[in-house]
Amino acid sequence: MSTSATAATGRSTEEDPSPPGRVGPLGRLGAWTAGHVKHVLVGWLVIVAVLGAFAPQVTSVLSGAGWQSNGSESVKVRELAEKHFGGAGSSAIQVVVTSKSHQLGDPSVRRVIAEVTEEMKSDDRISEVVPPQPGTSISRDGRTGLVLGAAASGTDDMVRAAEHLKEPLRRLSTADVTVRATGSSAMWSDFNTANLKAMIHAEILSWPVTLVVLVVAFGSLIAAGLPLLLTMAGLAASVGSLVLISHVTPISIWAMDFALMFALALGIDYALFLVIRFRAALGHSRDPRRAVEETMDTAGKAVLLSGLTVLVSLSAVMLVPAPAVRTMAVGIMLSVLFVLAATLTLLPAVLAKLGPNVNKWALPRTRADRTQSPRFGAWGERLWRQPLRFGALALAVLIALAVPVLGLKTAMPSIKVVPANDSSRQGYTLVQESFGKGAPGMLQVAVPDTSVTATLTALKSTDGIASVLPAQRAADGSGWNLIQAMPSVDPSDLSLTRTVSTVRTELPADALVGGAAVENLDLKQALDDKAPLVIGVILVLGFLLLLVALQAPLVAAVGVLTNLLATAAAFGVARMIFQDGRLSGLLGFEPQGFLDGWGPVFFFAMIFAIAMDYTVFLLSSAKEHHERTGDPKQAVVGALAHSGRVVFAAAAVMVAVFFTFALADPLPPKEMGIVLGVAVLLDAFLIRLLLLPVLLRLTGRAAWWSPAWLRRALPSIRFSHD
Known part of the structure; x- marks a missing residue:
């Protein structure tokens, strides 16, 4: 039981924190791993050794293409x-x-x-x-x-x-x-x-x-090494899995990069949450096994829910019919699965083995046994006293940053993204220089014999077509002909979209228009068409998961809507930087006049997944305090005191990781780093540590209300351990 619960109930810290009848499935899993440390360690060594043996092949077997719209x-x-x-x-x-x-x-x-x-x-x-x-x-x-x-x-x-x-x-x-x-x-x-x-x-x-x-x-060198343990185990297993999957279906090389990024980010998040909770449990239970049991029965639930929300958010990307985008999502999902599995099995076993030694080699003046942060607790008290002052400021900043998203333009990257x-x-x-501005983007028109003449005539009379080459008849007798037409503009010129649309309208119905430039346009169109569906699925599934976990519709809706606001603000910043060119000189790039076409779908899923990570940590802690005290104020102040430091530290690491990508010369990783870094910065510091607590303050008891029929329909999930 945490110190906040002791203060609220007056029960002694020597009291048994985990009565046998109240331990949930994750608590029992934690107790089992703590009692079978050798089995868990050997099992993970086998997994990492077997799958990790394939990891060195990753750069040679993963593919480099897949940037297409299947069926287009x-x-x-x-x-x-x-x-x-x-x-x-x-x-x-x-x-x-x-x-x-x-x-x-x-x-x-x-x-x-x-x-x-x-x-x-x-x-x-x-x-x-x-x-x-x-x-x-x-x-x-x-x-x-x-x-x-x-x-x-x-x-x-x-x-x-x-x-x-x-x-x-x-x-x-x-x-x-x-x-x-x-x-x-x-x-x-x-x-x-x-x-x-x-x-x-x-x-x-x-x-x-x-x-x-x-x-x-973490305050100690031993504890600081635990996220790296999870990261290395999860990364080796996920990269090895990608190599094996690549023998069945092509996997984009980018999947490895995103797997590494998320393995590190989530490994840190999950380890922070569990280690801090384990230290607190050790403070009133000298038995490491019982401390692991309590940790898993509380923080373990939050970690499991967070992992599920990340997986759900990214699974929606699979609706996009683009192999490269899908396999990038697969890479992240694999890393999340393995890091989550390691967090729920390997980390508890290691914590049970370490026991009090988890605080070894601590930094000077570090209170490793402190379960709550006085500074974040004081911040929670201030927000409770002055919610409108701070909430209005955060809301104004976020809305101001989100407004530019209304004018966001997207397109597939130009040749300028290549060094x-x-x-x-x-x-x-x-x-x-030798053939004409549109020569690198030659249109290829496949047409049967019966429509060759009409196709040639239509192409030659179409505005935006500079020249048309003679039809080439297939030598295999299939009756197909291939005609090449050169546009009058560079393949990255936005007017090419209108030209291709006109050509497809004017040509005979049995003529098919393609070519490398058109494949990019079709991919961009598929991304645009699927974006509303993907975003809608992510929002609905995110709400349902929060509803099941928190058992309260209003607080679940608040969690999803604040995530959406942070995401909109991040894209608003992306528009100002990458479309309008603000800070382009400082960041060292030439603006294209648009954001790369995969951004709205893929970046949205990634941002929402990370935002849900922080949302779950904060709201699960708030629910735990509300379950113990029934007091909305204790839910807000206790959640910030208990989880504010975790959110702050995890966000600091993520921002540092993402913003290093801003130093990259190629534009796509620069876009990704800045967009994700800004999103984490805004979400963690303006949403989770400011606006969301303010909204919980303003909604009061209504935030945690749930109709009786809904409580009966939902599975009973508690985050308190008492």
């Missing part, structure tokens, strides 16, 4: 090109060969083209190498040509092929001839490589800050 018209065009046109679809590798002073027919240039051809033929993922063709892939001045490596494999393998070929091809350049691999597959290869390096670098930079905050938060010295971006520039 553009994907159908690519599949038709792979089946009937020898793989000459959007995933084919393009190699730009350009000479400063000679035309392609010059022997020195022909020799380089021959070397390029041989290099590409050596890769069995390329079905056919097509040399530069007059009128289609040779520039008007005759000095630049495109060598096409047709796809013999799926998009993931073609990205790997581009990764393998781009540097050998670059080395074929001479003083006069420049060789660069470009196209969709090369771009995704460069994009993923640059972002992977940036994210790993940012994570390395975040570790020293994380360790310092952990030591300060300037990478092969695909340099090749992209060469293609534009």
Whole structure:
């Protein structure tokens, strides 16, 4: 029993804190792990050893593509090109060969083209190498040509092929001839490589800050190491699982990065909550096993609920028909599952083994046995006395930051997100200079024989189409034709969306429009279409989980709505920075005029998951104090005194981790770090530690009221241990 409960009830601290008949399932699980420490440790060693053995393969087996909308018209065009046109679809590798002073027919240039051809033929993922063709892939001045490596494999393998070929091809350049691999597959290869390096670098930079905050938060070196134990166990198991799953279905390389991020963040959160509660339990129960039992019967429930809310939030992302987005969610969910499992089994066993030694090597003047924070308790008293003053200020700041979200624009990233010295971006520039601004975003139109003439006529008369190449008839007799049309604008120009929409409207009904640029547009449209459904599912499921846990509809609704407000404010800040370009000079990036298209869905799910984490910790503590005292004031003040320090410390670590990504050169990890960092900052400090307690103060007893029929329908869940 916590000191707050003792003060409220007048019961002695020597009283048995856990009568046998009142221990719940998690308390019994804690008691079992405490009594079978060796079995638990050996079990986890086996899990980590078996799954961790596959982890070193992660960078080689995980895929780099999957940025597409499954079932879209553009994907159908690519599949038709792979089946009937020898793989000459959007995933084919393009190699730009350009000479400063000679035309392609010059022997020195022909020799380089021959070397390029041989290099590409050596890769069995390329079905056919097509040399530069007059009128289609040779520039008007005759000095630049495109060598096409047709796809013999799926998009993931073609990205790997581009990764393998781009540097050998670059080395074929001479003083006069420049060789660069470009196209969709090369771009995704460069994009993923640059972002992977940036994210790993940012994570390395975040570790020293994380360790310092952990030591300060836990107050002892031994306790500070426990989150790292959970992180390493959860990460090794989740990354190994991703490798195994990749043999069944392609998994994006980004899944590993997000798995690492969430394993660290949640490992810290959960360890903080349980260790602080365990220390308090040790203060009135000298038996570590009984202390673990009490810890799991109270804080363990909050951790389990938090993990479930994170999983529910991220599971909604699976509604988006984009493999890359889905597998990123899978990576996070796996890390959450393993960290949660380790928190509920491995951590209690280690705590039981350590006992009072959990406070060993404590910092000077540290009260490791203190269950409540006097400072956060005093803050709770102040909020209770002056709720409108502080609540109005927090609400005004959040609304002011959220208003800009109404003008938020999204689009798929431009070539600018690829580093300037990478092969695909340099090749992209060469293609534009030699063939036209829209050449890197050629439209591919698949059309049956009967509609070729009508399609060519419609394309040539469409505004926004600069040129149309002759139809290429499939050699396999399938009756399909492939027509390429060059837009008049850069592929990242927002007007291309209107051009593609017009083309699809004007062409015959049996004509299909695709190409790499159109695949991006279709993916963005799918993300936009699914965003309301994903957000709605997350909000509804989040409310239901809080309702089941807290047994009170009003407080559950308040928890969800405040999460939504913090998320809106974070996106409002994202709009001002990344769309409007404010602070772009300080942060070192060139604004695109929009937020990357996956942001609303994926970032919303991540932000909401983290926000629910803090919501559960604070409200479960408030419910525990309300169950013991029946006093709304004790619920608010006690929750802040009991959990405020946990929320503050966990948020400090997360903000430090996320903001290190702002130092990354590529734009996507910079976006992610700033958006998530701002979200955590706003949610933890303006919502959980200010606005939410104020709302509990203003609603009073009504916050915890529940109709009788609802109480009968819901399972009985208590957070107090008495």
